[in-house]
Amino acid sequence: MRMLQAKHDIPKLLELMDQDRELFVPVRDEGGGRFARWSDLDLSVNEDIENTLMLAGEATRRPAKDQLFAETATLFRFRLEQGDFHLEEPPPGPSPRVLFGVRPCDGRGFQVIDTLLVGPHGGDTAYQQAREANLLVGVGCKTPGPDCFCTSVGGDPHSSDGLDVLLTDLGDAFLLESITEPGRDWLSGLQKHGVGFLHDAGKRDAERARVAQHEARQRVPRQVDTSRLPKILERSFNSDVWATVAPACIGCGACTFLCPTCRCFDIQDLVQGSRGARVRVWDSCMFREYTQEASGHNPRIRRAQRWRNRFYDKFHWSGDGRGNPACVGCGRCITHCPSGIDLVEMIERVTSAEGGA
Ligand code: SF4
Ligand code: SF4
DSSP states (O other): OEEEEEGGGHHHHHHHHHHHSEEEEEEOOTTSOEEEEGGGSOOOSHHHHHHHBOOSSOOOSSOTHHHHSOSEEEEEEEEEETTEEEEOOOOOOOOOEEEEEEOHHHHHHHHHHHHHHSOTTOOOHHHHHHHHHEEEEEEOOSSOOTTOOGGGGTOOTTOOTTOSEEEEEOSSEEEEEEOSHHHHHHHHHHHHHOTTTEEEOOHHHHHHHHHHHHHHHHTOOOOOOOTTHHHHHHSOTTOTHHHHHTTTOOOOOHHHHTOSSOOOEEEEEEEETTEEEEEEEEOOTTSGGGGOOTTSOOTTOSHHHHHHHHHHIIIIIOBOSSSOBSOOOOOHHHHTOTTOOOHHHHHHHHHHHTTTO
16 A cells, blocks of 8 residues: 655644554654654644654664663562562553654564564563554665665665555655555555545656665665675684774673664562562673673673674574574664774674685
């Protein structure tokens, strides 16, 4: 299903989206951008919306992942009564939401997280509930950010992977395309109420979208050959190349917390008196404590070992279950690394250190 929406009517569209489901949008802020509840913003005119919402291609510093895979999530609460533990009713799942303006790389990031937290034999309930409650409406990247390299890792500025609906910027209008069944149902619901400003798209609109998508692809600023990495990494585990990055890395973990595919967590029991809660909190393999064992032994005591682990997780051990690596090329870990460590340069360094074949 394809619809066309004139850009000057975008305030009406957003208001309409906020009626049945809670709407979240990507907003520019001093911290580099984040998703915020639409009803908390005071944006009624087009100019405010264009200046505040990040829809052109620049990624929010915090990825869409933290809307579904929260930094801290309460899994359940418990209480101690007469010497026995009792589980309390789990908190209600999230209400239906629309996450509007998801970057296509963030959509692909959810597919990587799904491989761990949504399993055929049951997964993480809190994440699965959030996944089901959120409709992911992506906006293609007309102007990809300076460190983007999505096309080098199987992606595209208009990839629809992991999204329910995809918007393409046609200059004066957006083309809205449904990708999944829930996306199609949601679009037809919008159509019923958006009479007068949501129109059926024609063949010519679809053709304009293909041209815009092709042009956006040419604007992805960075390219790197990752095709040989799986073979190269089979023999690079003991390479000296890992030590070359270690002196610069300060082990802050920003590259993992801002990564749309990093999904490591710790489980903690927070207890006060006779009541407590089991919570899931993000963890980072860039922290020394991550692999600290009770015996005192730590298999990744050195920073080079931790860096190597992260690199292997992205390009060798994990993936999206569809043959692509666990890196979606968003460039956040490059843009926001306080030490200026550049993953694309690191890929080139690993490749050339091993003879590139
Ligand atoms: S963001 Fe940079 S300095 Fe911080 S842990 Fe990652 S690579 Fe190291
Ligand atoms: S490893 Fe870096 S470039 Fe790749 S998905 Fe994570 S943050 Fe983005």
